[in-house]
Amino acid sequence: MPRIPTSRPYHHGDLRAALLQSAERTLREKGAAALSLRELARATGVSHAAPGRHFKDKQALLDALALAGYERLNQALTAAAADTPEADFEQRLTALARAYLGFAVENPELLELMFARKHEPDSSGRLAAAVDQSLGSLTRTFARAQERGEIVQGDPERVTLVAAASLHGLAALIAGCALDAEEAMAGLDTHVHLLLHGLKPR
């Protein structure tokens, strides 16, 4: 059937980006469960099969969304690290923690997506790289601190993991509504302090 002419041109221009943007909006406002390719297509003003040209799967779109999330998170962490160049280690770590938790508070649904265990084999490689890159800020901070003797010696990966797990745990609890966001942010300084100085009395 020949097409009835409309105001919109046949080709969208940058449908992929538009879909991702719209998807992130729905994700933020209505949650991941409300994400449907068809609804997304309607919201973007294209036919229900158009998204299939840019994402082979629904999961492929979710993966792309997660990847974009990692990139934003990575930017936030890098900025936080750059903003406290010569501060002492505890302040530096606190800044990183604040950046990470801030991201978790602002994008809880996205965070859930980013750490979900179901990814296309295609995307998993790029996603793993993105995770490493995000962890990079933390790793570098710890490596430098270890060189300066501000941190216990030992396998740097393990030391970093202790901090990373603690922060990620907070973020996950916030994203899962098991922990009040403001309360967690307010107690962050104490949290990092306890992490660095230990739970045992000195």
Added chain:
Amino acid sequence: MPRIPTSRPYHHGDLRAALLQSAERTLREKGAAALSLRELARATGVSHAAPGRHFKDKQALLDALALAGYERLNQALTAAAADTPEADFEQRLTALARAYLGFAVENPELLELMFARKHEPDSSGRLAAAVDQSLGSLTRTFARAQERGEIVQGDPERVTLVAAASLHGLAALIAGCALDAEEAMAGLDTHVHLLLHGLKPR
């Protein structure tokens, strides 16, 4: 239309339990995405609308699944606490950590479900109670340690949170395939030690 007689009785007996059991099996074997009420009904040998009599929603079934998960986790934690009655604090905490991480390794999909942010308002109360109960083992351990002076003073909730977040972070990373399970379990002792003694050199 009158019913053609079959070997199976009209009433199942305990359909609700059978559905939950079947659901948990599918969850473990094929993931949460593969859970469908209709498929579940087929597997249990009832009609596609029968589950609706016991779970008003698909989400209601997921919530029931999560609740059962919390009960199992709680048992594991309680048992771990009971198994190390007079051990010193670090050993006690390590035992709790091992129990929690063990659960995460064995039931990653279930853990994801338990900490998902979408729950029916009906279930959320019971779920919150279950979370508190699971946290109870940790809280009690810390409270006792604080009384004995084995732990820094200060808001006990905050001190507990540092440990809880750290463990939950590890569990979440394992469940999300961002961390190798065996590696994490192997390094658990060191992890707990660092948590207690801090990352700064003494």
Added chain:
DNA sequence: ACCTCAATGTAGGCAACGCCAACAATGATG
């Protein structure tokens, strides 16, 4: 013993979804 009725299971239908195949419009490349 019978009747009633709430609980539980069944049958069918509806709208929405993801995915697929066939076709149409477009713009870049020769």
Added chain:
DNA sequence: CATCATTGTTGGCGTTGCCTACATTGAGGT
């Protein structure tokens, strides 16, 4: 200017969650 890969459209298929109407059952009151 013809060709053709890219990108969008239409229509269809099978599945799903949920709803309504109906059937079967067992328990409790008379």
